[in-house]
Amino acid sequence: MERVPVLKIGDILLVSIQIDMEDQTALQLQEDLADRIVATGCHGVIIDISALDIVDSFVGRTLATIASISRVLDAETVVVGMRPAVAITLVELGLSLPGIRTALNVERGMELLAREREAEFDDDADEDDADEAVVAAS
């Protein structure tokens, strides 16, 4: 069975699926990613599917599961590079991939993750300010 490599770039794990995956390969990727998220503490996962000429319900479900697992492990997943014909087919198949963030390419996916991370930090900072204000008032 072939295996899909998981690359770490800064705070992001990048997966580019370049092969026609057997179901078992997709499940292995799911496990590998969960392990790498925990091992590296990365907060973002980008899955590039620009080389895939089809996404069937099994791969679609695996992508959704990866996104859910990542979220539980404090990482956001963005699926990038979906071909137009794949998008049309997926929707007609009945799979709209709810809960999956998408971007047109890797670059935009990285921007999306950076923006989200920033927004999260801002929220945290606001909460800290609020806590301090309460402390100051008491």
Next chain:
Amino acid sequence: MTAGDDIAAKETLAIRSDQDVVRVRQLVRTLAVSVKLSLVDQTKLVTAASELARNTLVYGGGGTVVAGRVDNGRRSGIRIVFSDNGPGIPDLDLALTDGYTTGGGLGLGLSGARRLVDEFDIDTAVGQGTTISVIKWCR
């Protein structure tokens, strides 16, 4: 008529493993390109074939696929026939309902595949097996 008699230059593959599902996708892709289906139609047909091949493996316990070119005098297309000697489908209407599954999947395989092709015929008998034939015509 035996399933697939009208298919020209038909190819047959056994479906017994995950790898065979990948082989079915590759075969159907090659055939779809050979009759010049549009890119979207190629994608739809290969996706439908992937769903049905997986069903043959998971629910039918394995089986065979026969695929090739068909012509109806006006248009050409690709016909694919999946057969297994598995348990059959007791309630076909239910099995064709979006979201219904007995196998822990999303329940989109059969119903979704039907939407992706132009013709979809299913012949099933409990205890004997299931044969599904699909056609995608060139536009």
